[in-house]
Amino acid sequence: EPxxxxxxxxxxxxxxxxxxxxxxxxxxxxxxYWYRQILGQKVEFLVSFYNNEISEKSEIFDDQFSVERPDGxxxxxxxxxxxxxxxAMYFCASDLAGGPYEQYxxxxxxxxxx
Amino acid sequence: AQSVAQPEDQVNVAEGNPLTVKxxxxxxxxxxxxxxxxxxxxxxxxxxxxxxxxxxxxxSYGFEAEFNKSQTSFHLKKPSALVSDSALYFCAVRDSTxxxNLFxxxxxxxxxxx
Numbered sequence: 001e002p003x004x005x006x007x008x009x010x011x012x013x014x015x016x017x018x019x020x021x022x023x024x025x026x027x028x029x030x031x032x033y034w035y036r037q038i039l040g041q042k043v044e045f046l047v048s049f050y051n052n053e054i055s056e057k058s059e060i061f062d063d064q065f066s067v068e069r070p071d072g073x074x075x076x077x078x079x080x081x082x083x084x085x086x087x088a089m090y091f092c093a094s095d096l097a098g099g100p101y102e103q104y105x106x107x108x109x110x111x112x113x114x
Numbered sequence: 115a116q117s118v119a120q121p122e123d124q125v126n127v128a129e130g131n132p133l134t135v136k137x138x139x140x141x142x143x144x145x146x147x148x149x150x151x152x153x154x155x156x157x158x159x160x161x162x163x164x165x166x167x168x169x170x171x172x173x174s175y176g177f178e179a180e181f182n183k184s185q186t187s188f189h190l191k192k193p194s195a196l197v198s199d200s201a202l203y204f205c206a207v208r209d210s211t212x213x214x215n216l217f218x219x220x221x222x223x224x225x226x227x228x
Contacts, residue, residue, distance in 0.1 A: 004157075031214055043158070043204060045215040056213040091157055098214035100146050100165040105158040 004106035023092030033093040120219035135190040137205030
């Protein structure tokens with residue numbers, strides 16, 4: 001069964017550093033998403049991406065964040081200058097066409113900012 | 115605005131007994147409703163969804179959920195709980211007329227006692 005994959009599984013970085021989180025969505029899916037889950041809290045939407053551009057974004061997704069689909073398979077989330085409060089589990093998800101379709105989630109990248 | 119409430123942080127049930135995990139929602143238009151399960155150090159796994167039609171939907175691992183429009187609820191149920199069902203359960207909603215991102219509840223930790 002196809003699945004969403006994410007790398008790395010765990011990233012430790014110092015405050016102020018740039019990080020890139022990588023995802024490979026399911027190959028025939030058209031919508032891609034990033035969510036985050038701060039430890040012990042609920043899953044929060046960051047951004048959605050469709051047809052090579054941002055479709056929606058939350059207020060969390062400020063100028064420090066960017067997304068890119070650099071080739072036909074990868075989908076990346078970049079945080080330019082990490083803050084302590086960016087420490088969280090970041091999940092990538094994809095679905096076939098938005099709307100009623102269920103999103104499939106990757107295993108997550110745990111980002112620890114020190 | 116869209117929101118999801120899971121009123122119980124923790125649900126304990128004896129193995130073999132029926133289980134219910136509660137969820138209520140708020141959306142502007144018609145809801146698309148989803149249940150996901152999260153095992154320790156894992157991503158979110160899709161369980162089931164309600165889009166339209168029959169109010170009782172069946173999903174993976176013997177789970178089902180009942181959509182109740184008048185009570186704006188979408189409770190997750192299983193007739194006979196297994197110890198392996200112990201996990202964190204998230205209800206999520208998407209407005210059929212709005213953005214494609216999911217809004218998640220705060221999660222309910224289900225513990226099935228042998």
